[in-house]
Amino acid sequence: MASTTPVTARIDPDALARALEGCARGDHACLREIYDKIAPQMTGVALRLLRRRDLAEDVVHDTFVRIWEKAATFDPARGSAVTWMFAILRHRALNVLRAEGRTDLTDDFEPLALASDAPDAEAVVCALSEAGALRRCLERLDPPRRVAIVLAYTRGLSHGELAGRMGIPLGTAKSWIRRSLLALRECMA
Amino acid sequence: MSEDLHALAGEYVLGLLAGDEAQACAGRLAADPAFAMAVEHWRARLAEFDLSAPAQVPSAAVWDRIAAATAAPPALSSPARARRPSAGWGAALSAVWESLPVWRGIGLGAAAATLLLALGLGFQMREAARAPVLVAVLLSGDNRPAAVVNTFRDGRAELIPLAALRAPEGKSLQVWTLWDRARGPVSVGLVDALRSLDLQLKGLPTAVPEQLFEVTLEPAGGSPTGRPTGPILMKGTASRAL
Numbered sequence: 001m002a003s004t005t006p007v008t009a010r011i012d013p014d015a016l017a018r019a020l021e022g023c024a025r026g027d028h029a030c031l032r033e034i035y036d037k038i039a040p041q042m043t044g045v046a047l048r049l050l051r052r053r054d055l056a057e058d059v060v061h062d063t064f065v066r067i068w069e070k071a072a073t074f075d076p077a078r079g080s081a082v083t084w085m086f087a088i089l090r091h092r093a094l095n096v097l098r099a100e101g102r103t104d105l106t107d108d109f110e111p112l113a114l115a116s117d118a119p120d121a122e123a124v125v126c127a128l129s130e131a132g133a134l135r136r137c138l139e140r141l142d143p144p145r146r147v148a149i150v151l152a153y154t155r156g157l158s159h160g161e162l163a164g165r166m167g168i169p170l171g172t173a174k175s176w177i178r179r180s181l182l183a184l185r186e187c188m189a
Numbered sequence: 190m191s192e193d194l195h196a197l198a199g200e201y202v203l204g205l206l207a208g209d210e211a212q213a214c215a216g217r218l219a220a221d222p223a224f225a226m227a228v229e230h231w232r233a234r235l236a237e238f239d240l241s242a243p244a245q246v247p248s249a250a251v252w253d254r255i256a257a258a259t260a261a262p263p264a265l266s267s268p269a270r271a272r273r274p275s276a277g278w279g280a281a282l283s284a285v286w287e288s289l290p291v292w293r294g295i296g297l298g299a300a301a302a303t304l305l306l307a308l309g310l311g312f313q314m315r316e317a318a319r320a321p322v323l324v325a326v327l328l329s330g331d332n333r334p335a336a337v338v339n340t341f342r343d344g345r346a347e348l349i350p351l352a353a354l355r356a357p358e359g360k361s362l363q364v365w366t367l368w369d370r371a372r373g374p375v376s377v378g379l380v381d382a383l384r385s386l387d388l389q390l391k392g393l394p395t396a397v398p399e400q401l402f403e404v405t406l407e408p409a410g411g412s413p414t415g416r417p418t419g420p421i422l423m424k425g426t427a428s429r430a431l
């Protein structure tokens with residue numbers, strides 16, 4: 001869990017943006033360059049969501065095929081290349097999570113076992129850069145709400161699953177998340 | 190005022206929304222610039238989570254499959270085709286074209302590559318729920334994948350080019366298959382430029398593993414003898430799709 005290397009140092013957004021432009025021109029070497037730089041990170045993200053290595057690798061495969069096909073449609077004016085590529089990955093992974101039936105992939109969780117998830121979620125927070133706004137702002141939230149946000153993003157839990165795990169009504173879970181999001185947004189502005 | 194917009198965008202980026210809600214948001218992304226910007230902000234804010242996942246080196250097969258699936262220049266699979274010069278592949282193939290005499294048979298390395306590509310492509314095809322029975326990757330003289338032949342359970346077969354190739358003036362490209370040396374190669378397609386085409390296998394025995402497919406350069410209108418007469422531009426044998 002304790003990958004202490006600052007990952008941001010390994011991912012150079014400008015180099016990746018240039019490589020993505022290369023893909024748009026049909027330069028296959030640029031796809032390989034992107035793969036070498038971020039495929040391990042993407043595999044880590046997909047594995048955290050899907051918890052099965054074969055599924056995670058399939059999602060990484062699909063993501064790179066998609067990056068290659070859609071490189072020309074990427075618009076740098078709308079966001080960073082890295083964010084765009086990870087958004088493709090998350091979109092794919094969440095689709096797989098939904099299609100496979102979340103229960104299959106999460107049945108190693110105890111029901112209502114938020115207590116056992118909490119240390120994992122706190123470990124995620126600890127792995128965030130201390131200098132980063134996300135960590136600073138997450139730490140301002142009440143612990144259960146912080147855990148809910150972290151689990152939603154890193155495990156792909158739905159509103160209903162969060163409610164079940166926290167032992168609170170669905171409506172309450174929704175309003176927690178919503179208020180936490182707005183607090184994060186204000187804090188990170 | 191726009192709290193609803195930002196909260197919804199945040200829920201979407203967190204991945205909390207169920208299938209139909211998520212789809213509605215995906216649609217709104219394209220149509221509503223304010224929503225798209227809110228989503229982009231959330232993605233940027235939460236990107237730090239992605240960087241916190243412990244990196245995992247994917248197995249080598251993952252890149253092999255990606256390479257097989259993206260072997261075609263994106264122009265072939267993307268609507269943006271007019272905007273993209275097919276630099277690498279076009280140039281490589283025309284260089285090969287100019288050195289026709291040095292084209293040689295296909296070695297062991299190519300056989301391994303064929304198998305690998307067939308596995309990769311087999312996977313791709315299954316994903317698309319098309320399920321070919323046999324796949325043949327046709328390699329050019331310099332052992333690059335130049336086309337794929339898929340045969341299907343109902344007897345259909347198709348050729349899909351992986352690189353642009355056009356016959357010079359006064360010539361044609363002829364597709365052949367060989368399953369029985371006694372019978373010899375049979376013509377199953379004739380084109381001026383390589384494109385996706387259905388091969389005419391009707392009346393022929395069902396395709397089998399190891400059946401050879403090849404493309405030769407022939408006089409315009411096809412070989413006058415009914416047998417390949419010109420140089421082989423690409424060839425490969427069929428393998429069973431997994």
